[in-house]
Amino acid sequence: MTIEIATARRWRIEGDGFAVAEFSFDFRVGGGEVSRFSYGGGPEIRLDAQFQDIVADRRIVFSYRMAVGPQPMSASLTTVELTPSGDGTRLTYTEQGAFFDGIDSAKGREEGTRGLLEAPAAELQRSD
DSSP: OOOOHHHHHHHHHOSTTEEEEEEEEOOSTTOEEEEEEEETTOOOEEEEEEEEEEETTTEEEEEEEEEETTEEEEEEEEEEEEEEETTEEEEEEEEEEEEOTTSSOHHHHHHHHHHHHHHHHHHHHHHO
């Protein structure tokens, strides 16, 4: 299972209103992602992630920390499971998060994650 850095960047932090300051992506166990970006002229957001487990075509487990400027926002452990479903694949996304000082919330994270999952879904539908 491989994910190219340009594809990951496009899915994760590019789009209308985004200004990208930094992006690195190393998709392997022990590798990770660093993203620094702002949206709509807002403050810089930083994500630091590390891949804990990768099983091709089955599972990805990663941990990550987010901050707005110097202020810690959250820390999470996420599992993405892929299972065959008819002619396609079912993706199950499970995240355990700790949200700090009211800067983020489970509801806000769910909305953001939904948007992140829609980008690859739309691209995959176009390629069918």
